[in-house]
Amino acid sequence: MKLTLKELRKKLYIFATEKTIGFTLISIFLGLVVGAIFLAAAGFNPFQAYGIILRGIFSKPSYISYTIVRATPLILTGLSIAFAFKTGLFNIGAEGQYIIGAVVATAAGYFLHLPLLIHIPVVIISAVLAAGIWGGLAGYFKAKFGVHEVISTIMLNWIALYFQNFLIYTKGFQKPGGETSHSIQPTANMMILKTWKQSEAGREWLLQHPFWKDLLRTPMNWGFLIAVLMAVLVWFILNKTALGYRLRAVGFNKFAAEYGGINVNKNMIISMFIAGGLAGLAGALQVVGVSHKVTLIAAMEGYGFDGIAVALIANSSALGCILAGLLFGALKYGGAKIQPFMQAPSEVINIVIGSIVFFIAIPKLIKVILTRKNKKGGIK
């Protein structure tokens, strides 16, 4: 029995230290343990709480749908940060790029009058371009004046935030009497079966099919598919194209890249443009798929900042961002439910997320804990 326990520890050690996925899973597990400790300390049963969260995510089709809708922008902002990170840049500006994407999408969605199949692509592309330029600006500042991208993107975040608020109080853009913008035209709306589910026939059919009724209750839209597609595209660009080779070379060692004839400055701008575009896409999809407008915001909404955590949990892997984004979306959506159901503070979920990031950020800690165990096991 002792021997098998020792072997188990050894296997666990290898699992946690040599495979990044194993390491990530253990970090997530430890994060949940920390959350449980806090719940228990506050007098709540952690098993009950996690049970509620799990049921709150999976027990109904609409819950799953909500989770996915929640996860979509996080996957994209995560991708934005992961992409920049792979090319040696730290994009703190996903938040601002998201805002620019959302604002431009709203403007294009409201002011333009285009046929159904053209309107959505036009809205999305203009939002992505605008946010790309917003991100590229930080790259330009770095290339031209040596301004560190962390500084410039943080500044650009605030500019974006107040720009949105400024527009909301601008005549023509503001919905009269409200602290929001006008809603986008129906042709720019990407919610699945939006008109049908409000029509007479649709309502009738849904009444007889409770599964679909529940599912379509949610703002389900094509955004998730686009996000997944983007993850694949980012993976392809980074790993399979000459552009990706260039960007990675600059990211890993800009001196060697420069020596090899690669234009470092140009590639930094390109990288920030793509990163900005991805975060802007998150904002655009949120507008065309879920909110249909932008509202006055007092503080950052946090999609960009949560993206940093997503990218970290994904270890900057493009495909990992899909899973990390889903995890994040699920925790946020499901976690909110412990408050109404057992009066437990839903902030615990933020502790869980914070702990996961914490454990991931210090891989040494897990290694030390496991080595200790291994050594002790060895002596016995």
Place this chain on the structure above:
Amino acid sequence: MGYEEVTQSLGKVVEMKNITKKFGDFVANDSVNLDVFKGKVHALLGENGAGKSTLMNILYGLYSPTSGEILINGKKVDITNPNVAIEHGIGMVHQHFMLVKPFTVAQNIILGREPTSKMSVLNMKKALKDVKEISDRYGLYVDPNAKIEDISVGMQQRVEILKALYRGAEILILDEPTAVLTPQEIVELIQIIKNLTKEGKSIILISHKLKEIIEAADFCLIIRRGKHIDTVVVSETDEEGLASKMVGREVSFSVAKEEKEAGDEIFSIEGLVVKDNRDIIAVDKLNLSVKKGEILGLAGIDGNGQTELLEAITGLRKVESGKIKINGEDITNSTPFQVISKKISHIPEDRQKRGLVLDFDISENTILENYYKNPFAKRGVLQYDNIKVYAKELIDKFDVRPKEETKMARNLSGGNQQKVIIAREVSNDPDLLIAAQPTRGLDVGAIEFVHKSLIEQRDNNKAVFLISFELDEIMNVSDRIAVIYEGKIVGIVDAKDAEVEKLGLMMAGGGNE
């Protein structure tokens, strides 16, 4: 007299018996034996990646051996971490110094063992006294109040040695101590080593420089690919003997080179002026030309404008005035990309900073300048199959080890990293190959290889421009030798007529002019 007889009467302070260390399947040390004697210098000789550092890291407690045992002063010990090693009187001076730069010399030496008065108040007076005492005793003169960032590399090394002595080291491990030193500092270091042994300290000297081992060591353990090859008495052997044991075959120190008539001038520099990072003129109206089928060596002491000259040619630094021409075309102030497209290849001075993307694997590194070209990329998509075939070809041709194109450049030994760079640059089939310090930090076998590659290039009627601080290398390999001093060429001589004394004088500024 053999090793056995000579060492019979000496007291053993360290015995490492049948040390084996495996990393996964890789055997870094394969039952290696090492005895260190009181008051003697024991050298540890081997090529890059032979397992010298692994063995010493085991002794210093950084690794634990897979099997084998260690005895200190006859007692079996279990060195689990460096603190245990220090307790047993073992001190190590690493190749890369571990000093706190804004601290003073004395502060660094006492760090972690600070003398305190009551109430744990730092007693700096006693610290200074202690430092002075040990530095006087071993002839290791330093200014205890100087800041580390203000003193030379040689001085920093002394501080490291003092640090180990302050902690009561009786056995001192010096890891490639001369790699960073100037010739003058090397002479001083050897004197320090002699002073230390006179005081009864034992030294383990890790090196792949044969000359120093001959000068400084009493005994020498030779390891090759992790295996224990031999232990010899240094006074009974010579450089050739050590070299052949280290590499496993006869090594020639002179470079085999046939007479060759140089062709037309292909590359020229006229009145070049370049500034350094501090905005001071580093290259001052320099003139130079290289012909087809010749190796032009640039001799000079470090810091006389070589780096700036090189960077100006390759497009990495701005040219203030003057002209650089290849094949009659003006390439002054071109981008690196344009320079490469004019068939100039460049083996950079700093292979890890400039030459390689360490987090790319070998195959990705072989296409650094050509990644976007057919057959490596088609319509912007990388063709990994073709890249792999190409990388394998280069690995075979240039004998890069290990023979795995998916190996990260970071995990290669210095010599093999250099081989990857040379393979890439030579395969670009350049009209002009610029080699800057191409053998820095390499062992004998790898140096031989690099020199052969340069000469092969010349024999193919290409131009080669070699920049090196090693005068031996310049004299062995070049056809013509130019000497640079304070950013100017102070003389050009035919390699056949070159004399060390004369070149040395020119390098120090006493040129023909």
